Amino acid sequence: MADTKNGTRQSDIIPPKIPGWVSPIIHPDNPHGGIPLSLDQNGFITLRIDPWLNQNKDDKADVLLNGSNTADASKVIMAGEENKPFDLNLPTTKLANGINLMRLRVTRPPQQPETSLDLKILFHTPRPGSEVTGSGDNPNLIMTLPADVVANGVNADRASQGVDVKLQYIHMRLGDVITLYLDSKPGDKKHTVTAAEATAQQIVIRLTTADFWQDNPQFALRFRVTDVIGNSSGPNAIWSRTTLIDVHVKRVDLDLTAPKVLEAKDANGTVINFERDFYREDFATVEVAYTGSNTGQRVKAIFAGRNFRWISDVQTVNTPGQILTFKVPRLEVVDSIRSNAKVSYTVQLPGTTTDVPSKELDLRITAQKHALPEPTLNAAKTNLRIYYPTLEATYKYRIALHGVTTRYGDELYIGQANYTDVAVPSAWLTENRGKDVLFNYTLKRVGSTDPIIFSWCLRVTL
The missing domain is CATH 2.60.40.10 (Immunoglobulins)
Incomplete structure (x- = not known):
């Protein structure tokens, strides 16, 4: 015989089962399980109802939610359906967000309805972050x-x-x-x-x-x-x-200290004594060493002289901490005699396209006896004018073109004050047509062992 509780028969009626539900669940309200939104099929949750004791035709099953006595899903047992499990479709909208209490009420005519114990169910809607389309x-x-x-x-x-x-x-x-x-x-x-x-x-x-x-x-x-x-x-x-x-995290942060110029031997490495330490050199040697140097980094040296910014080809670091050396062409130093240059470098890390700049070395190149500015070229590019101050003795001049090949003119005596016009050989122009070249000139004191004096450079496209 069935037990009773508060006047309601409960012994042989069990709550609906929910295929695919989640159980157990850790939650402060200790639900028996939860209904995930994935069980919603076209707006309904499928409930499985097991047959109750002495099930007969015309028995009725009602699903009740949250203390209500109004059925949210129902079925009447038809002939041939006795003592067989069956499904009921519960509208998903009937479930509240949070804890739901679900009961099964069974009516066996002409008896009074009997109701199962509550099934405590957790249901969440909307989902975390809400419903997002797409x-x-x-x-x-x-x-x-x-x-x-x-x-x-x-x-x-x-x-x-x-x-x-x-x-x-x-x-x-x-x-x-x-x-x-x-x-x-x-x-x-x-x-x-x-x-x-x-x-x-x-x-x-x-x-x-x-x-x-x-x-x-x-x-x-x-x-x-x-x-x-x-x-x-x-x-x-x-x-x-x-x-x-x-x-x-594994990379040492870059500390891009200023480079060294090995020919700069005065004033803590900031001055090149041109005639003593560079006069016969073909290159200025820039030495690059910095904290954070590592394999695969791409490094370029920069020599920003009087009016031109020379940039080296890229060198790639092969071993961590490797010291790199770059050769700055002689003419870049010559073009900064009695002037300043800023020497630096950039580092590009593997997998990036950003050139990270170093600190700059402020470099000074000492003057020679006479200050010789850059020459000028006429519009036809056939005449080079060279300039000089008042000279204390007899000097010879010689012009040079640095292009496909370096060409030197004849050594000729200076015969007038302030400037001299010099014809540019047509073969030089033909050889370098459309190319970027440098012109400069030198003065040499006749009958002495004084150093040759170099002018600044004129950069033009022929």
């Missing part, structure tokens, strides 16, 4: 990183301090599981939402050195959410927008 990034999942990390990335020191990542999304609930994607790191980082976080509707996850597991200038971060029933953010736009940061 695929791609989920705009309701918001990740915020510290401004300095966005701007500068993460080095070893910043990683050791910890990087606080703030996550926000609508419909955050206790027990939600956050999955944080860390640039393909094996085993995504997971976090379970606490009651305090659910109340604040905000989560802060601190990432440490172990989380920044590989150096990557485009280290990818994004997150997704799954609640305790298995409802995922989306349903198709599962992930938040990806945030890319420059992670260089």
Whole structure:
């Protein structure tokens, strides 16, 4: 005989079963299980009803929700259906967000209805982050990183301090599981939402050195959410927008100190004594060494002289800490006699296109006895005019063109004050037509061993 409780028969009627539900569930209200949104088929949840004792034709089954005595799904047993399980379709809209109490009421005419015990069910709607139409990034999942990390990335020191990542999304609930994607790191980082976080509707996850597991200038971060029933953010736009940061934990930060010029032997390496230390040299030697030098970095030297910025070919670092040397053409130094140059270099890291500039070496090149400016060329490019100050003795001049081949004119006596016009050989022009060339000239004191005096350079296209 059936037991009674509060006047309602309950012994042989069992609650509906829900195929595919999630059980057990860890939740403060201790539900028997949960209904994920994936069980919604065209607006209905399928319930399985097992036959009750002494089931007969015309018996009636009603599904009751949340204390109501109004049926939300019903069936009358027809002839031939006795003692067989059957399904009922419960409209999904009948379920409340949160805990639902479901009962099965059975009526055996002419007896009074009998009702099952409550089945405590957890149901969540909307899903975490709400329903998002389509695929791609989920705009309701918001990740915020510290401004300095966005701007500068993460080095070893910043990683050791910890990087606080703030996550926000609508419909955050206790027990939600956050999955944080860390640039393909094996085993995504997971976090379970606490009651305090659910109340604040905000989560802060601190990432440490172990989380920044590989150096990557485009280290990818994004997150997704799954609640305790298995409802995922989306349903198709599962992930938040990806945030890319420059992670260089294993790389020593670059400290691009100024280069050295080996021929600059005065004033702590900032002055080239032209006649003593460079007069017979073919090149100025720029030596580059910096903290953070590593394999694959691409380096260029720069010699910004009086009116021209010379840039070297690229050299690639083959071993960490390698000292690189660059040869600056002689004429770049000559063109800065009694003037200044700024010497520097740039470093391009592997996988990037940005040239990171070094500090500059302010270089001075000493003067010679006479200051010789650059020559000038007439419009027809057939006459080169050379200039000189008042001379204290007899001098010879010689012009030079530095192009496909370096060509030198004859040594001739200076016969007039201030300037001399010199015809440019037509063969020189023909040989270099359409090309960039340099003209300069020299003065040599007749009958002495004084150093030859060099002019600045004229740069033209013939």
